[in-house]
Amino acid sequence: CSGIQVSADLMRNSGYALLISLVIQLVATYGSKLLFRRWPREKASVASYAMIVSNSSFIGIPVAEAIYSHLGVLYTAIFQIPIRFTMWSAGLALFTNVSRKETIKKVVTHPCIIACEVGFVLMVLGVTLSGFVGNTVSALSKCTGPLAMLVIGAILADADLKQLFEKKTLIFCFLRLIAFPLLVYAALYLLKLDSTITGIAVILTAMPGGSTTAILAQKYGADAEYGAALVFASTLLSIVTIPLLSLLL
Numbered sequence: 001c002s003g004i005q006v007s008a009d010l011m012r013n014s015g016y017a018l019l020i021s022l023v024i025q026l027v028a029t030y031g032s033k034l035l036f037r038r039w040p041r042e043k044a045s046v047a048s049y050a051m052i053v054s055n056s057s058f059i060g061i062p063v064a065e066a067i068y069s070h071l072g073v074l075y076t077a078i079f080q081i082p083i084r085f086t087m088w089s090a091g092l093a094l095f096t097n098v099s100r101k102e103t104i105k106k107v108v109t110h111p112c113i114i115a116c117e118v119g120f121v122l123m124v125l126g127v128t129l130s131g132f133v134g135n136t137v138s139a140l141s142k143c144t145g146p147l148a149m150l151v152i153g154a155i156l157a158d159a160d161l162k163q164l165f166e167k168k169t170l171i172f173c174f175l176r177l178i179a180f181p182l183l184v185y186a187a188l189y190l191l192k193l194d195s196t197i198t199g200i201a202v203i204l205t206a207m208p209g210g211s212t213t214a215i216l217a218q219k220y221g222a223d224a225e226y227g228a229a230l231v232f233a234s235t236l237l238s239i240v241t242i243p244l245l246s247l248l249l
Contacts, residue, residue, distance in 0.1 A: 013197050014078055020193075020201050021079040024184060025086045028052045035175065039168065042223040045094040047172050049216065050209030050230045052094075053087045054176070056080065058211065059238070060204045067203070067246060068196055075200045087212070095220035163229035164236075172209075173234050177241040181206035185248070199249045206245050208234035 032048035039047065054060070057080055064072035163169055184205045188198040209230045218224035 009194075013194050014075070016193060016197050017075045017078040017200065018081060020188070020197065021204075022082040024201065024205060025052065025082045025090075028180070029086060029090045043168060043226050045222050046213060046217050046227040047168070047230065049091050049094050050172065050213045050227070050234070051176060051180070052091045053083065053210035053212060054204065054207035055210050055231075055235070056083060056204040056207045059235075060207050063203060063242065064200055068200065071196060072200060075197060076204060079200065079204050087210075092216065095216055095222055163226055164233050166229075169226075169229055169233050172230055173237050176209060176234050177206055177238055181245055185245075195249075202245060202249060203242065206238070206242055208238045 028051050032051040035051075036044040036047045056076070060079075061073060061076050064076040066072075068075075181202045185198065185202045188201055209227075211231060213231055214224050214227035216222075217227035
């Protein structure tokens with residue numbers, strides 16, 4: 001987060017980012033249960049997980065950096081904290097029984113959370129990474145986009161093309177990519193929050209289903225092929241929906 005000046009506005013907006021992300025996760029968790037309650041259990045659990053856990057890190061970080069520069073990366077990192085918590089709690093509970101102790105352990109030791117905490121402390125203390133360390137971190141950060149494409153490509157290779165255009169798949173894509181982010185935009189617009197915070201919240205909410213959807217579905221005996229289809233379809237359609245939402249913002 002080099003180039004970012006620590007100020008009262010930055011700290012306040014960081015708090016807003018955390019709070020907004022938490023509210024979004026709560027809405028996604030309970031809203032998905034309502035939206036998919038009449039779907040077959042195997043498909044409902046997969047669709048609910050993909051609503052709760054988006055691909056906001058792999059795809060979200062490069063997109064946020066492209067639109068909002070380093071400030072976008074900072075707010076995106078803060079947004080990840082509630083997402084990682086619900087991923088290992090409410091998200092995992094859709095497939096299997098979840099231990100509270102194990103959930104806390106996974107959240108606290110998750111690399112994304114640790115990196116966010118370390119980066120935030122360095123920013124507050126005004127520490128600038130220079131020389132070998134700074135160049136290394138900068139080089140690794142530039143790998144995010146290409147690595148994201150490799151991971152997503154590997155997952156899409158397992159998708160069942162027959163399920164891409166099923167009614168339930170298209171309904172999920174509409175909810176994940178259009179309806180949910182527009183709901184977030186309307187709420188934050190009425191609250192008249194900082195435009196960058198609003199933009200980050202909407203863009204991250206508009207991300208396609210998380211790449212772990214198919215992986216966990218496969219591991220715990222849910223409909224893994226359908227999970228891969230949701231990730232495939234939502235990722236493919238997001239190529240169109242994300243730029244459109246960016247224009248709106």
